[in-house]
Amino acid sequence: MSEEIKFIVGELNKEPYNRNYNLISFDSLSGESLLQVLNDVFAEIDEKNRLDIREEEPEQMAVRMLGMLRILKYKPPDDNMSAFRQGLVSGNKHVIYPILSWLLQRMNELKKRAYLAKYLVKVDIPAEILGDADVADIHMKYEELLERFKQVHRECEALRTSGFSTAELRRDISAMEEERDLVLRRIDRMKQKVEGTPNSEVMLAAARTLRQEREKKKELATQESDLKAAIQLAEQRIVRLQTQLKDIRKAGMGTTPEGLLQRLEEDVNVNTYIAKEKLPKELSAKQRRLSTLQRVAAQPAMGQQEIDSVNKQIRALTAEINNLNEARMKEVEEDESPESKVGKLSFFRQNAAIIARKKEQTAERLNDLRGELNTLQEDMREKQEQLKQFSGEQILRGEEFKRYVNKLRGKSSVYKMKRAELSELRAEYGILSRTQEILQAKDAQILEQLNAMEVQMGVAGFREAQETMEKVSSMKAEVDERKGQTLEEMSGMVMELNHKIAERKARLAPIIKELRPMRQRMQDLTVDYNEKKHSYDSVAAGLDSNMAKLEQEVKSLRDEIVKSERNYHLLEAEKEILSYKQQQASDEIKLYLSNDPQDKKKSLREQLMTYISEQEKMGRILREEQKSAKDQLQSSKKQLGMWQDVVKLLEVKKKCLEAARNGGGLVTRNSGGEALVLT
Numbered sequence: 001m002s003e004e005i006k007f008i009v010g011e012l013n014k015e016p017y018n019r020n021y022n023l024i025s026f027d028s029l030s031g032e033s034l035l036q037v038l039n040d041v042f043a044e045i046d047e048k049n050r051l052d053i054r055e056e057e058p059e060q061m062a063v064r065m066l067g068m069l070r071i072l073k074y075k076p077p078d079d080n081m082s083a084f085r086q087g088l089v090s091g092n093k094h095v096i097y098p099i100l101s102w103l104l105q106r107m108n109e110l111k112k113r114a115y116l117a118k119y120l121v122k123v124d125i126p127a128e129i130l131g132d133a134d135v136a137d138i139h140m141k142y143e144e145l146l147e148r149f150k151q152v153h154r155e156c157e158a159l160r161t162s163g164f165s166t167a168e169l170r171r172d173i174s175a176m177e178e179e180r181d182l183v184l185r186r187i188d189r190m191k192q193k194v195e196g197t198p199n200s201e202v203m204l205a206a207a208r209t210l211r212q213e214r215e216k217k218k219e220l221a222t223q224e225s226d227l228k229a230a231i232q233l234a235e236q237r238i239v240r241l242q243t244q245l246k247d248i249r250k251a252g253m254g255t256t257p258e259g260l261l262q263r264l265e266e267d268v269n270v271n272t273y274i275a276k277e278k279l280p281k282e283l284s285a286k287q288r289r290l291s292t293l294q295r296v297a298a299q300p301a302m303g304q305q306e307i308d309s310v311n312k313q314i315r316a317l318t319a320e321i322n323n324l325n326e327a328r329m330k331e332v333e334e335d336e337s338p339e340s341k342v343g344k345l346s347f348f349r350q351n352a353a354i355i356a357r358k359k360e361q362t363a364e365r366l367n368d369l370r371g372e373l374n375t376l377q378e379d380m381r382e383k384q385e386q387l388k389q390f391s392g393e394q395i396l397r398g399e400e401f402k403r404y405v406n407k408l409r410g411k412s413s414v415y416k417m418k419r420a421e422l423s424e425l426r427a428e429y430g431i432l433s434r435t436q437e438i439l440q441a442k443d444a445q446i447l448e449q450l451n452a453m454e455v456q457m458g459v460a461g462f463r464e465a466q467e468t469m470e471k472v473s474s475m476k477a478e479v480d481e482r483k484g485q486t487l488e489e490m491s492g493m494v495m496e497l498n499h500k501i502a503e504r505k506a507r508l509a510p511i512i513k514e515l516r517p518m519r520q521r522m523q524d525l526t527v528d529y530n531e532k533k534h535s536y537d538s539v540a541a542g543l544d545s546n547m548a549k550l551e552q553e554v555k556s557l558r559d560e561i562v563k564s565e566r567n568y569h570l571l572e573a574e575k576e577i578l579s580y581k582q583q584q585a586s587d588e589i590k591l592y593l594s595n596d597p598q599d600k601k602k603s604l605r606e607q608l609m610t611y612i613s614e615q616e617k618m619g620r621i622l623r624e625e626q627k628s629a630k631d632q633l634q635s636s637k638k639q640l641g642m643w644q645d646v647v648k649l650l651e652v653k654k655k656c657l658e659a660a661r662n663g664g665g666l667v668t669r670n671s672g673g674e675a676l677v678l679t
Contacts, residue, residue: 002023004097004098004101005023005026005027005097006023007101007104007105008026008097008100008101008104009021009022009023009026011104012026012037012104016044017040017041017044019037027093030091031090031091031092031093032053032054032091033091034091034093034096035053035061035091035096036052036053037096037100038065038096038099038100039051039053039061039065041100041103041104042065042068042103044107044111045068045072045103045107045110045111045114046068046111046114046115046118049064049068058089061089062085062088062089065088066085066088068114069099071113071114071117071121072103072110072113072114073113074099074102116153119146119149120146120149120150122143122146123142125139168426171426171429175429233403236537239541240541243541243544243545243548246545247545247548247549247552250549250552270363270366273359273363274363274366274367278360278363278364281360588603588604588605591603592605592606
């Protein structure tokens with residue numbers, strides 16, 4: 001945490017924040033101040049977040065910040081999202097610090113992502129509104145514009161990362177323009193040479209046609225190679241799919257409805273165990289832990305002495321529990337009575353507990369593997385979606401991917417070689433251009449010095465006049481020589497061309513002779529290579545299919561081994577239980593058939609008969625007590641009625657006395673319902 005705070009403080013003290021924090025002042029910031037700092041960092045990423053959080057409602061601020069984090073693809077901790085949201089709204093430093101560290105480490109990437117989010121986050125339109133034709137057309141155009149924006153942005157990024165600068169591009173353009181001018185001059189010279197040749201138009205048309213046909217031949221050869229590669233890929237895919245189909249059929253041949261039902265029953269049993277046993281136990285454990293933590297949190301803070309005393313009590317209680325367990329185990333081992341034999345079932349209880357723990361561990365491992373599988377599947381789907389968005393092609397696997405990688409490697413090697421040549425040519429071009437500039441500068445300096453010397457000598461312009469006269473004289477001499485040597489040059493040129501042609505033929509003759517058998521050998525080797533490659537592909541396909549079959553068999557055999565081991569352990573446990581019951585029955589028979597009355601008393605049968613007789617006696621006693629209680633109930637009810645009448649009589653007498661004292665009379669009724677007046 002300290003390193004994280006140091007990094008955050010160092011970044012906030014730089015441009016464009018300039019906060020001048022130190023570790024103490026930053027750590028002592030309130031929650032509202034931390035939220036304002038986080039909002040300022042968001043504002044550097046996207047300008048729409050530049051505002052004062054005190055002027056914004058907390059709900060709106062939480063929605064805005066959570067939406068910004070979702071756009072920037074920040075992954076909060078998965079354990080408690082509600083606590084994360086609550087901590088973000090309240091400005092908890094344990095929530096804000098990781099967000100600030102994550103944002104400040106990748107500002108450029110997040111700015112780019114926020115910029116793209118303004119255009120690539122699609123507007124959520126309800127389905128009932130999309131039912132309108134006009135809205136649907138507009139939405140379709142909107143999606144087309146999004147795709148066009150993606151393509152343009154991708155091309156722009158490719159140009160930015162291509163490594164070419166504007167100066168290099170300008171130099172390339174100027175070099176290409178010079179090359180174009182050079183080619184145009186060569187074309188003009190060739191036209192001038194050809195103008196005097198008979199049937200020049202026909203020959204040019206034939207040359208043009210030849211060039212077009214050669215280009216078509218190259219295109220057809222490229223198409224042929226592409227089609228051959230596509231056919232080869234399709235054949236390999238067909239072979240692979242046929243192999244997979246055979247494996248699936250072979251795997252399905254031994255499958256029976258009973259096997260499928262058994263597999264489904266196993267899955268149902270596992271899910272039932274997880275849902276009805278494991279998850280309720282975990283939930284109850286979590287609730288107990290939560291209640292314990294709440295109780296601990298509600299208590300006042302404990303000092304070091306109290307903590308030491310509690311630890312001492314825990315150690316004392318643990319030692320006492322261990323001593324009690326050891327004493328109990330010794331009593332069980334020393335006691336050989338039939339009742340103690342029942343206690344020896346603790347061994348089986350321990351085995352059952354071990355099996356239950358293994359079962360829980362297996363269930364937890366299964367849940368972990370399922371979660372990992374779901375995570376990997378989600379990652380794979382995301383990667384496939386990203387690949388479809390960027391390339392629009394299907395994922396290559398196996399031999400296709402290897403060939404694609406080899407092709408990319410060949411292209412990358414060619415690209416690197418061409419790039420190295422281009423860099424060398426650019427370096428040489430730079431050296432030559434610099435040399436030319438230096439020479440031109442020196443030439444200009446020499447000309448300036450020469451002009452100054454001519455001015456000093458009083459013969460200004462002498463060099464230019466001399467150069468002009470030399471040019472005129474050289475041009476006149478050239479014209480004269482050209483007039484006289486035209487025929488000689490043409491005849492010499494023809495003789496030279498014939499001599500060169502004969503020399504080239506003589507030089508190429510032995511090479512052609514050597515080339516003919518090498519061509520034949522190359523054709524033979526190509527045929528052998530194709531045959532061996534075909535046989536290799538067939539053998540490789542057969543080995544792959546055999547390997548898949550063997551892997552399937554090994555998997556089925558491993559499943560059978562696991563199943564057999566499980567059945568073996570179950571049968572062993574049942575065998576031990578039955579052997580124990582058999583031993584118990586044989587001991588009971590020996591005690592019952594023994595002539596010793598003490599042994600008979602030890603038998604379970606005698607004990608149970610004694611217990612039954614005692615219970616019968618107790619039942620007779622309880623029935624007699626019940627009968628006497630019923631008789632007493634009748635007499636008690638009668639006595640209760642008599643006592644109630646006596647109480648009523650005394651109350652009446654009391655009322656009569658009170659009425660006599662007051663000088664009046666009391667009206668009452670007898671048991672027959674007749675009214676009486678008492679005075």
